Amino acid sequence: MSIHAKARKFNDIPLSILDLAPIVEGSTAADSFKESVELAQHAEKWGYNRYWLAEHHNMPGIASSATSILIGHIAEKTNYMRIGSGGVMLPNHATIVVAEQFGTLESLYPGRIDLGLGRAPGTDQATAYALRRTLNMGPEEFPMQVNELQDYFKEEPISRVRAIPGQGLDIPIWLLGSSDFSARLAAEKGLYFSFASHFAPAYLLQALKLYRENFKPSETLDKPHAMIGINVIAAETDEKAQYLASSHQMQFLNIRKGISSKLQPPVKNMDDVWSPLEKAAVEESLDPNTTIIGSPETVKRKLERIQEVTQADELIISSQIYHLEDRLRSYEIISELMD
Structure with a gap:
């Protein structure tokens, strides 16, 4: 694939964190928020770029x-670490509300807020209906909503309606995607692009190629800037990392089976949990190239490989790990590899 980017190693580029704020079995949302704060504070100390x-x-x-x-x-x-959305599912909201919310955030924490936008509902169809029933909006209107949102942030908006706060603020907009749609739109509009290869690895290279080859410079960016999402679960040994990863695998298995559950504690043998067919289905989403599990040496080798293949400008890492101490240690190991 022609990647149209200068070769860079993974430890030459920013590494960031995608926190899904997991609620683990036996805990509550309040517990999750406390753990997210602790992880973010450690991440800032360890040198992560975005959260x-x-x-x-x-x-x-x-x-x-x-x-x-x-x-x-x-x-x-x-x-000082940048904090943002990965992402806000724009069709769920009135664009004026998103502009005001992120205008408020940028006013409170200037120079630190990112606005990543997705066009999926981020939920099941019944919940999507509950979210959108008065908006008359769907994913097909996503490009129009992005235009509206950009206008609200301009110094002199076209609309008679003003986002206050929001108007005139410089808030980086990222388009997020798991197919080629957002790659094409980000290229057309000259915006930052982040691909969700942590759960949709099959289209990664195609999406990056489309984005880079069709990119049109804008007031925001003069050249393409792509970040890719990957899962990384690191531990002192490959065996321990595989054990910890079973929580993530069970989460994807339950999603495939339509089972709603909290993040489950790890198990010693996933073959006791899934059938060969279910294992194959989960591994289709958790591709070993974009779901990296192992010791520091294994993680380093695979991070180098994914960066060599994609030449991403940034990597954003998700780690669905049951125990906070194991999750912290995983991100600490990755941070040590940055050096």
């Missing part, structure tokens, strides 16, 4: 449904 939270709804194992509120909470508890 993003994602909008999901009606999921017992994810606490970040009120994404902008949680972004503000994490920003208040940290000092």
Whole structure:
């Protein structure tokens, strides 16, 4: 694949964190928020660039449904790391509300807020209906909503309606995607692009190629800037990392089976949990190239490989690990590899 980017190693580029604010079995959303604060504070100390939270709804194992509120909470508890959304599912909201919320965040924490936008509902269809029933909006109107949102942030908006706060603020907009749609739109509009290869690895290279080859410079960016999402679960040994990863694997298995659950504690043998067919289905989403599990040496080798293949400008890492101490240690190991 022609990647149209200068070769760079993974430890030459910013590494960031995507926190899904997991609610683990036996805990509550309040516990999840406390753990997110602790992780964010450690991440800042370890040198991570961004800390993003994602909008999901009606999921017992994810606490970040009120994404902008949680972004503000994490920003208040940290000092300089960028905090943002990975992402806000724009069709769920009136664009004026998103502009005001992120205008408020940027006013409170200037120079630290990112606005990542997705066009999926972030939930099931029944919940999507509950979210959108008065908006008359769907994913097909996403490009128009992005245009509206950009206008609200201009110094002199076209609309008679003003986002206050929001108007005139410089808030980086990222388009997020798991297919080629957002890659094409980000290229057309000259915006930052982040691909969700942590759960949709099959389209990664195609999306990056489309984005880079079709990119049009804008007031925001003069050249393409792509970040890719990956899962990393690191531990002192490959065996321990595989054990910890079973919580993440069970989460994806339950999603495939339509079972709503909190993040489950790890198990010693996943073959006692899934059938060969279920294992194959989960591994289709958790591709070993973008779901990296292992010791520091294994993680380093695979991070180098994914960066060599994609030449991403940034990597954002998700780690669904049951125990906070294991999760912290995983991100600490990755931070040590940055050096």
